[in-house]
Structures are given as structure tokens and as C-alpha cells.
Amino acid sequence: MAYFRFTRQRVNKGALTLTVMMLLTLLLSACNGNPQLQQQVSQHKANLDSVISRAQSIGVPDSMLQAIITQENQLSNTNAPSGFLTDQPVNDYYSNLTQRYAVLTVEVNGLISQATQQLDYQASQDLQTLENALAQRQAQNFVEAKTYADQLTQYQAQLAKAQYPKDYIQISANARRSTQALHLMGTAFTALTSLRQVIQQLKASRLDVTALNQEDQDDVQVFRNASTPEDYSQLIDQINTQLQETAVFSTQAIPFVGAAKLRELSTDIGLLKQYGQDATSFQQRLDSDQASFAQARSINDFMKVSAQIDNDIASIQFPLVQGQANYLLKQFHQSVTSWGSNHKYYDSFDGGSYSLDYEYDMQGIGSDADNAVQSAQTLDDYQSAIDLINNDILHLRAMEADWRDGTSWSRPHASDISLMKHYNVFGPTAGPVLVVSLIEQVLRYYNNGNLVRAFFVVTGQYLRPSPPGLWSIILRQHPTEFKSTEPPGSAFWYPPTPIQWAMEYHAGGYFFHDSWWRSSYGLYRNFPHYDPIGTDVYNDNGSHGCINMNPDDVAWLYPHIPWGTPVIVY
Numbered sequence: 001m002a003y004f005r006f007t008r009q010r011v012n013k014g015a016l017t018l019t020v021m022m023l024l025t026l027l028l029s030a031c032n033g034n035p036q037l038q039q040q041v042s043q044h045k046a047n048l049d050s051v052i053s054r055a056q057s058i059g060v061p062d063s064m065l066q067a068i069i070t071q072e073n074q075l076s077n078t079n080a081p082s083g084f085l086t087d088q089p090v091n092d093y094y095s096n097l098t099q100r101y102a103v104l105t106v107e108v109n110g111l112i113s114q115a116t117q118q119l120d121y122q123a124s125q126d127l128q129t130l131e132n133a134l135a136q137r138q139a140q141n142f143v144e145a146k147t148y149a150d151q152l153t154q155y156q157a158q159l160a161k162a163q164y165p166k167d168y169i170q171i172s173a174n175a176r177r178s179t180q181a182l183h184l185m186g187t188a189f190t191a192l193t194s195l196r197q198v199i200q201q202l203k204a205s206r207l208d209v210t211a212l213n214q215e216d217q218d219d220v221q222v223f224r225n226a227s228t229p230e231d232y233s234q235l236i237d238q239i240n241t242q243l244q245e246t247a248v249f250s251t252q253a254i255p256f257v258g259a260a261k262l263r264e265l266s267t268d269i270g271l272l273k274q275y276g277q278d279a280t281s282f283q284q285r286l287d288s289d290q291a292s293f294a295q296a297r298s299i300n301d302f303m304k305v306s307a308q309i310d311n312d313i314a315s316i317q318f319p320l321v322q323g324q325a326n327y328l329l330k331q332f333h334q335s336v337t338s339w340g341s342n343h344k345y346y347d348s349f350d351g352g353s354y355s356l357d358y359e360y361d362m363q364g365i366g367s368d369a370d371n372a373v374q375s376a377q378t379l380d381d382y383q384s385a386i387d388l389i390n391n392d393i394l395h396l397r398a399m400e401a402d403w404r405d406g407t408s409w410s411r412p413h414a415s416d417i418s419l420m421k422h423y424n425v426f427g428p429t430a431g432p433v434l435v436v437s438l439i440e441q442v443l444r445y446y447n448n449g450n451l452v453r454a455f456f457v458v459t460g461q462y463l464r465p466s467p468p469g470l471w472s473i474i475l476r477q478h479p480t481e482f483k484s485t486e487p488p489g490s491a492f493w494y495p496p497t498p499i500q501w502a503m504e505y506h507a508g509g510y511f512f513h514d515s516w517w518r519s520s521y522g523l524y525r526n527f528p529h530y531d532p533i534g535t536d537v538y539n540d541n542g543s544h545g546c547i548n549m550n551p552d553d554v555a556w557l558y559p560h561i562p563w564g565t566p567v568i569v570y
Contacts, residue, residue, distance in 0.1 A: 033080060033090030041094050044101035048072060051108045059166025060115045068104050068111070075100055112165075119168035123159055126175035127152065127474070128507035133182040135470045136387040138423050139394070142185065147227050151178050153564035156474045177229055183380055184232035191239040192219055198246050201257050212249075215242055255302050258293055261309040265289070268316050275323030285312045321382040325373050328389045332369060335393070336360045339400055349540075350528040356403070359438055359465040360396050368467075394422065395468040395570040399439050402570070409442045409522075410454040415570065416444060423470050425566045432561055434473075434505075434512070436547060436569045438466065441522050443512075443547065445557060452560075455553045456522035458515065461542030464492065467506055471567040475504035475511075478558060485509070492544055501554040505547070505567040514555070515548035 052072075055065060075097060081089045130152055137145040155171050155178075162168055199212045219242075222235050265286050272279040289312060292305045340355030347354060360366055369392055372385035398415040407413050416435045420426035425433050426449050433446045436459065443455045460466035479500045486493040502513040518525075519533045526542035549557070 033087050033094055037091055037094035037098070040098045041101070044098050044105070045072075045076070048101050048105045048108070051105050051112075055108055055112050055115075058112070058164035059119075059169055060112055061165070061169075064111050064115055065108070068107055071104060072101075115165045116163075116168070119165045119172070120159075120162070123162070123168040123171040123175070124507050126172045126179070127155055127159060130155070130175045130179045130182070131471065131474075131507070132388070133179045133384070136384060136391065137182050137185060138470065139387065139391045141422075141424065142189075143424070144185065144224055144226070145182070148178050148182055149564075152472070156472075157563055160475060180229040181227065181232055183384070184229055184236070185226070186383065187380065188223055188226070188232045188235050188239070191236050191243075192216070192223060195219070195239055195243055195246070198243065198257070201260055202246070202249075212242075212246060255296075258296075258302055258306045258309060261306065261313060262286070262290060262293060265309060265313050265316070268313065268320055272316065272320055272323055275320075275327040277319055277323040282312065282316050318379055318382075321379055321386065322376075325376065325382045325385045325389070328386060328393070329369055329373050332360075332389050332393055332396070333366060335396060336366060339396075343403065345524055345527055347524075347527050347529075349530055352528065354462055354527055356439060357396065357399060358462050359460070359468055360392065360399075363463055364465040365392055365467055365469065391469065395419070398570045399437075399468070402437055403439050409437075409440055409456075412446075412451045413437065413444070416446070416568070419470075419568050419570060420446065420449075423566065423568065425568075432565045434561065434565060434567045436466070436567070438468065438526075438570065441525055443549070445560070447560075453557075455549060455557070456525075458518060458521050458525045458543055458548040460545040461526055461528075464542070464544040466510065466543070466545050466547060466569055468569045469506075471505045471510075471569065473503050473505055473561055473563055473565040473567060474507065475502075476558070476561075476563065477502040477504075482513075500551065501558045503558065503561055505569075508545075510545050510547075512547045512549060512554060512557075514551035515543070516551055518548060518550075521548070521550055 049072075052065060052069065056062070078097070080093045130148070134145060134148050134152055137148070151174070155175055158167070158171050162171060195212075195216060199209050199216060202212070203209045219235065219239055222231070222238075226232050226235060265282075269279045269282050269286060272282065289305060289309050292308070293302075296302045296305050336357055340357045340361065343356045345354045345356055346352075355361065358364060362370070369385070369389050372388050373382075376382045376385050398419055401418075402413055402415040405413055405415065415437070417426060420430070420433055420435070425431075426446075428448050430446075430448055435444045435446065436442070436457065437444070438459055441457055441459060443457045445452045445454070477499075479498065480502050482494075482497045482499050482502075484490075484492070484494045484496075499511075499513050502511045504511050517533065519531055520529075528541050531540045
């Protein structure tokens with residue numbers, strides 16, 4: 001009997017263990033969640049991976065995508081909760097995961113759009129900076145600037161076709177390199193000039209400069225062939241080495257060279273005083289250098305004094321260009337104010353009195369000149385500001401001369417030709433050039449130096465002037481629609497406007513285009529006036545900076561004007 005009880009107990013325990021295991025298996029198999037929800041998770045994650053991969057392939061910066069990639073990795077490393085008796089916690093987990101992947105996918109698509117817009121804008125700004133730097137070098141008559149004019153035309157064409165962030169990134173990088181090269185062009189040219197001055201000084205001292213002349217010719221050839229920042233940097237280093245070698249070679253001419261350097265320092269001090277700067281400390285250095293030079297007896301004495309004079313000349317350069325920039329800026333503003341106060345348009349339509357050179361005032365390019373000087377930090381910055389102001393003065397003087405010119409509006413004007421020659425776009429092979437006389441409200445179209453046709457236009461109004469300067473056609477559109485960047489209620493807002501013919505000549509939306517809402521063009525139409533077909537929206541006033549044209553006129557002109565056509569506004 002005892003044996004029977006023992007066996008029965010063993011049987012009961014074995015059955016119990018088997019039953020528990022079966023129940024656990026059933027519970028676990030019942031709580032793995034809905035398979036369809038798991039499949040949705042996989043699909044949404046795959047969609048997210050695909051969108052991220054596309055964003056990376058079209059050039060969206062990794063810095064913009066990193067936060068989303070991190071979130072995706074965190075989600076991938078999570079696990080479904082354990083579900084007992086019910087699938088609900090597991091299903092909720094998969095549903096939430098699906099939603100999170102979907103939200104991240106939307107965010108990536110948003111980043112693609114955001115990156116495209118931002119990089120498009122940055123590329124446009126970089127091209128505008130390149131265009132400004134190019135205009136300065138062209139104004140200085142650097143024939144080598146043609147290389148960069150061709151590069152600018154190429155980049156502008158690429159911008160018009162660009163679609164993806166990587167396209168805009170490449171355009172920005174190319175534009176910045178070209179701009180840097182144009183800046184270094186000035187530094188290299190200054191170095192070349194310094195070497196030539198030294199050679200001339202040595203030649204005046206009756207030293208044999210045959211080898212130095214050959215080096216100079218070689219340097220000039222390298223300068224003309226340069227097309228990258230690296231080319232100019234290497235040339236600058238090479239010239240500096242030649243200058244150092246020349247300093248050793250010129251030991252016999254040190255006394256003569258030292259005297260010339262003293263005269264140079266004295267001239268710089270005179271200019272510094274003219275610019276209204278304090279030259280006391282530099283005058284003291286000059287007096288000391290002159291005394292030391294007079295007492296020098298040996299070559300070592302002369303070399304020591306010469307080195308000190310070099311240091312003094314170098315130290316005056318920054319305050320000198322800083323003073324020159326501020327001096328020219330003041331002269332420019334005074335010229336604008338003086339001429340404008342004596343040349344006004346009295347508008348019977350609104351009773352206002354308007355200076356005829358308002359495009360050069362603070363609401364126009366005058367503020368650009370101020371910004372260039374105020375933001376300058378380096379010697380090259382101030383030199384660029386000086387070039388900009390001199391260019392503004394050039395256009396101002398051309399406008400003043402054009403005001404005195406009695407030539408018919410439909411004939412070539414002396415100011416047109418003078419500016420075209422200045423920018424090297426006049427002659428039998430110059431191609432098409434558009435010249436806008438703001439004072440006449442006339443556009444004249446030249447081709448190979450010959451006037452082809454003239455048009456009355458309407459340029460920017462008093463508060464939104466058209467910018468004077470040397471520009472170029474950077475975009476052509478036919479047809480298109482203009483949309484205001486101003487909010488409704490603004491004095492400058494306008495409804496979406498269909499445009500048939502549009503040619504952008506300056507970044508920021510400055511176009512030549514048809515203006516079907518106008519009935520009259522020409523002299524003083526850039527000021528408030530009565531127009532029988534005008535509307536309150538367009539305000540019977542000048543444009544917002546564009547060059548408005550009669551629809552028939554711009555329809556005729558558009559086919560004749562290719563990408564990159566120079567545009568002179570004065």
C-alpha cells in the first residue's frame with residue numbers, strides 16, 4: 001500500500017509540471033502582438049531609411065540629419081514589452097513605433113525642403129558677392145578679370161538649373177573660391193608692383209637688374225594665367241622670396257633705397273593728415289628715421305635704418321586705408337547731398353520735392369557704402385570698400401554729366417560710352433550691353449559698341465531705388481509670376497502678378513520686365529504721378545527696384561539679351 005501512494009504522488013507532480021509548461025507556452029504565444037502592426041513598423045522604418053538615404057544623396061548636410069538619425073537608432077534599440085494575458089501593450093508599442101517613424105519621415109522631407117531653400121539663398125548671396133568683387137577688379141581695368149567673368153556666367157547658369165542641396169553647395173563653394181581669388185589678385189598685384197619699384201630703384205642706382213627683370217616677366221605671366229586662390233598664394237609667396245633675395249642683392253643701393261623709402265613714408269603721412277587722421281606718432285617716427293639715416297655710415301647702419309623705415313611704412317598702411325575709406329565715404333555722401341539739394345524734382349502730383357540723385361543716397365547704394373566701411377576689419381576689407389566707393393562716385397559723376405548732356409535720349413550718350421570703356425565692354429567685339437540712365441529714365445541697348453535701340457522705362461521709386469553699378473543678366477524667365485515678399489497691408493505688397501518677359505540683373509529680385517499696368521514711361525515716371533490705367537495696388541509710382549518696360553519693348557528686347565549680358569545702371 002505504501003508503494004502505491006508513492007507512485008501516485010510522482011505521477012501527479014509530473015502531470016502538474018507538464019500542465020504549467022503548456023500554459024506558459026500558450027500565454028507567450030498569445031502575447032506577441034498583431035503581425036500586421038509589426039509589418040507596418042518594418043515598412044515605416046524602411047520608408048524613413050529610404051528618405052534619409054535620399055536626403056544624404058542629394059546633399060542635405062549631415063549636421064541637419066544627425067538628430068533624426070540618432071532618434072531612429074534609439075527607436076531601433078527598443079524592445080516590445082512583455083504581454084501576459086493580453087496583446088494590448090505589445091500592439092500599443094508597435095503602433096507608437098510606427099507613428100514615430102512616420103513623424104521622423106515627415107521631418108526629413110521638411111529638412112530637404114529647408115536645406116534646399118537655405119542653400120539656394122546662400123548660393124545667390126555668394127554669387128552676388130562674387131559679382132561685386134568682379135565689378136571692382138573690372139573697374140580697376142584688370143584684363144585678368146575676364147576669367148572670373150566667365151566663371152560667374154557659368155555659375156549663374158548652374159544656379160538656374162540647380163535642384164538639390166549638393167548643387168547649391170557646389171555653386172557656393174566655387175563662388176567663394178573665385179571671390180577669394182579676386183581678393184588675392186589685388187594682393188598679388190601689389191606684390192608685383194613692390195618688386196617693380198625695387199627693380200626701378202636698383203636700376204636708378206646703376207645696378208644690373210637683367211635677372212630681376214626676367215623674374216618680373218615670369219611673375220607677370222603667372223599672374224595672367226592664375227585662376228585659383230592657390231595660384232595667387234603661390235605667386236605671392238614667390239614674389240616675397242624674390243623681394244627678400246633682392247634686399248640682399250641691393251646692399252650697394254641701400255642708401256638710395258632708404259632715401260626713397262623716407263620720401264614714401266613722408267607722402268603717406270601727408271595723406272593721413274589729408275584724410276583727417278592723427279599722424280603725430282608717425283611724424284615722430286619719420287623724424288627719428290631721418291636722423292638715424294643722416295648719421296648712418298656703414299652698410300650695416302643703412303640696412304638697420306632701412307628695416308626700421310620698412311616697419312614704419314608697414315605700420316601706417318592700415319590707418320592709411322582706414323582713413324582713406326572714411327574720407328572717401330564722407331566725400332561721396334557730401335557730393336550726393338550737395339548735388340541733390342541743387343537738383344530736385346518738384347512733384348505737383350503729391351506736392352513732394354525729390355532729389356534727383358536719390359539712388360545714391362542712404363535709401364540707395366549709400367547705405368551699402370556705409371556698411372562696407374563699418375564692417376571692414378582687415379586691410380583688404382578697407383581696400384575693397386575704397387574700390388566700391390570709387391565705383392559709386394564714378395557712376396554718380398556719370399549721372400551728373402548725363403544730366404547736363406543735351407543729346408537726344410535715342411542717341412548714344414557720352415556717359416554711356418565712358419562707362420562702357422571703363423568696364424571694357426565697348427568695342428567691335430564687346431557684344432550686347434544694356435545701359436540704364438536713371439536721370440533720363442531711359443534704357444539704351446548697345447551691341448559691339450553701336451547703339452541698336454533705346455527705350456523709355458520706369459525705374460525704382462524714391463523708397464525702393466534701382467541700384468546703380470555694373471551688373472549682369474543672371475536669370476531669364478518667360479513667362480513667370482511675381483509674388484510679393486512683403487506681407488499684405490504693406491505699402492510695397494502686390495498680388496501675384498503674371499509677367500511675360502523677365503530678365504534678372506541683380507540678386508534679390510531686380511528684373512527688367514513688362515509692366516502691363518502702366519500707360520506711360522520715361523522722365524519723372526519714377527516719382528508719384530497720375531496714370532489713367534494705374535491702380536491703388538501699383539500706386540502710380542516708380543517700381544520696387546525693377547526696370548519696368550512697355551510690354552512690346554521688352555518682348556522685342558528679350559530674344560537679343562543672353563545670359564551674362566553686362567548691365568550698367570547709373
